[in-house]
Amino acid sequence: MKKEIRFWNGSIAVSEGAIVAGCRFFAGYPITPASDIAEYMALRLPQEDGIFIQMEDEIASIAALLGASWGGAKVMTSTSGPGFSLMQENVGLAAVTETPLVIAEVQRAGPSTGMPTLVGQGDVMQSRWGSHGDYETIVISPSSPQESFDLVIRAFNLAELYRVPVIFLMDECIAHMSERVVIPPKEEIEVVERIKPNVSPEKYMPFQPVNDIAPMATAGMGYRVHVTGLTHNEKGYPMTTSPEVQEWMVRHICDKIRKNEHKIRDIEEYRMEDAEIAIVAFGIVGRSAKAAVKMARRHRIKAGLIRLKTIWPFPESYFESMADSIKKFIVAEINYGQIKLEVERAVHGKASVELLPKFGGAVHQPMEIYQKIKEVKNGN
Amino acid sequence: MEIEARANPMDKYLRADRIPHIWCSGCGLGIVLNAFLHAIEELNIDLDKLAVVSGIGCTGRIAGYINTDSYHTTHGRAIPFATGLKLANPEMKVVVISGDGDLFAIGGNHFIHAARRNIDITVIGVNNYNYGMTGGQLGPTTPLGARTTTSPYGNIEHPFNLCHVAHAAGAVYVARWTVLHAIRLKNSIKEALNKRGFSFIEVIAACPTTYGRRNKMPDALDEMRFYREHSVIKHGIDPSQANIEIGKEIVVGKFVDIEKPTFNEAVEELKKKVKKK
């Protein structure tokens, strides 16, 4: 097999990537700017022996994902902020029942119904903290159609590997921009399959981790698993008044992700080798930030870019050690300060962290970021 | 003649290590569970190929007692969960068992849409006229005038007639029984399980603890006697004629039994048509 070249927008790229990753079930509800993904999946999935269903709302969509995932399928939905808000209760159910699923969240400008056709990056915290109680998710953010393809495959792989909901945090620009996408030969693409139990049903403990993760027995395999959103023990049985079981369960669903943060972490560094000022950005802003770094370098300012491809679990220790050499961070994001709070927390006061927010449903211009770099440089 | 210390033959269908169940004395839910298990037994259904999905509530606990793949989901979301499960794994027989509040208040939208699509699942809705789990609040089936913790002066809302809702939304099989009709209920469950498409059975069940107590039926036995004296079987009746009102007769029976292509069948057909070589 040879590599293939396509000219795709981010919505098509994420859909095709999902299919390569093995996604055969999609349930969703139309919402701008995420509807293109649903429409494309409606076209493509039946061709691939998969199932597309348009549900009556986003709550139903994610509930159907949970059911289909327990039915044995790899599953995805697409939505934007308002729909993602509706899904949150079942994000928690997915976390606590350790159900692999992928949510492609195409961010638009919020809050509330906001600016449906314009870009935003305000759902960073929601994708981590949207549901109640303690839990973890994995959040991945692409900066191009190419990454929409490549990273959604990784999103599926991580969902399966860690049995966790993965939020594929896109934005309106990435979903709608078209670019060259290189599809590697099939044999070069890594696809992770769900770990199934290899013990007899009598010996099987559905929520007992083996090397951090419990093998998953889906419907019809003969393991007769009970799955509940109530606090449950390793057998899956509700234990709604046991402090020990609650501690065990919460630690487990959090620690399996926290402990493996360094393995999940995916960061692009650009001109960071001798940088004194670092721009932190993700998604579409990663691109203008890169242009701004180039401008700064032309003016002999030692700026670099840290682009987060994985946002959650937050790479805390990475920033902590970066702060040994970098004393100035600028966080550029299309919101009023979300990732900035995390960077600030992670550097433990060893460096200054400045926010370069963006309002109005637009992307930072490279010049705006460059101006900020100059400002910060001259401030010392 | 009367011997103890032998396992109930139904225990093999139960997660016997979780029995006794949490339900109150006289609660109708145990009868629903029992009727369901007898139906499974008589149909000789492979427990490995059966999935039971519940929402939240006293009824929602049913899934957890059955020795099969069982899913206790979030409040109201059992039907979309079951929809995904059935579509992804069509070999499974998928049954939703949940309460009136779960299926028709918070989950009402999912119910009508699953019926409209004719998803190939069976839904057993236990109507105990109130929210048992949370302490007896008003629900979408609470009869006009009934007292609940959130209708302390008597319910001023008009209740749903669940069978009428199911019929109007497109269910291919619709029946209603009380828990006193345990054997007819079991037979009806068997029919529903054998039915292709969206089948619905409403089961009227006593909730003495939170509902009966406030409505002059503190003893489940009184409620059962009421069923005996006031229910009439009217097979094939238009379900719109089977409203439930306080003190009036309860019409039970099989109201709807029709054929219609299911969503699952339509999906398979579509796949065949567009499949890439």
Next chain:
Amino acid sequence: MTYWVEEEEKKVHGKVYIIKDRCKQCGFCIEFCPQGVLQQSEEFNAKGYHPPKLVETDEKKCVGCGFCQMICPDFAIFVEKEEENEERD
């Protein structure tokens, strides 16, 4: 109304098993046994309820219809059918 379905006419008897500790004393089995075979006992089970017991007058009164088993919400009572002629040989 009929709330049980009668089995075909044959001289059958039932053997009733009561799992006393599961009983929650709802009284359904006693009330709805078509033969009046059951009554409440004086004895307390582990949960403090009075489980049913058989009325001692007629050993063969139970016809094995199984209705008590169907109506018990607590899986506390079940019945085994035994046919008359089987017992004779």
